[in-house]
Amino acid sequence: MNTEPNPGKANSTAMEEAVRQRCLLYLLGELSHEQEAAFEAELQKSVDLQAELISQSEVIAGLSTIQPPAVVAPMAASNWSMRVPMSVAAIAATVMIAILCWPSKQVQRSLVVDATPESLLIAHAWAEEVAAGLSASNLVGDSEIYEESERLDAFAGNGQNEGSSLDWILTAIEAGAISDG
């Protein structure tokens, strides 16, 4: 496929557009006196100009015979006075969100960094210790543990998620309850 630009075709299209525009402005009486005189002088000689003029005349005269279209609501029309402030507001909002999000990401990052193996190890050790104690003394009934587990699962929103990352917390709370009791 030939994708190279065709300057000849582009020029031709631009000329056609220019001719259309002149015809349109002439028919609607929007050319200056000088432009109008030049257009009329050309009109006698140019068959293309005559053809374009009549073609547009057909459409414009035809439009005169039909009912006007419905009025477009102001917001639906191209309204630069609304578009520009709205665009500025949108950009401002984006910048604000970016600024606000930036520190929170920093905090999140610091939190992740803080969740070092040391703190995780402490939690695991606590959980293991509690679990060992549970199996040894069996001081709490299974039903109590089950109820507590249900509550935590409901809180975590994943009742079916056995062995999830919240398990150690559950165990820790159970252990706390035992020691308190």
Add this chain to the structure above:
Amino acid sequence: MSETPPNSPSDDPIANEWREVFLACETGLRAFLSGRLSQSMDVEDCLQAVYVKMVESGRDVLPAARRAWLFRVAANEAAGTWRRKATTDRVLEKQAHYLSQVSEDDAAEKIILSETAEKLRQALEQLPEAWREVVRLRIYENLTFQEIADQLQIPLGTALTQMRRALQRLRSEIEFDEQP
């Protein structure tokens, strides 16, 4: 011809408006007809026929469409002149067949106009909203392009381009429908 000459104002404001439009584009109409008809007498006859039609049936044409209407009538008159010349001697034909020919042309033209109007109405509805609004303001509200640009708060060039593209689209829709 018994019609009011173009340079005699009347008490009818619409007739006066029409006369002004006619005078404003008389040179253009003459140039257009001269490009289509070889004899200057034919050109002047057509020009007079255009004026007569304007007085007889141009009253309902919207102000913005008056020039276009005049050129359209001029094109029809020029085509009619060619048809008449092709069949018989111009002077004899003018006396013997002119009136009947005109009435036949009018009947056929009314049908064509009615069909075209319906196609145009449908095509107008299909236009992008922004284009349709520019057409409405220019043709039906008779605002200038500068006034439209100011009202819609768009660049003047955009208003012009939208109008030009709208007319092009409408024309292509009509021409497409007219294909056999």
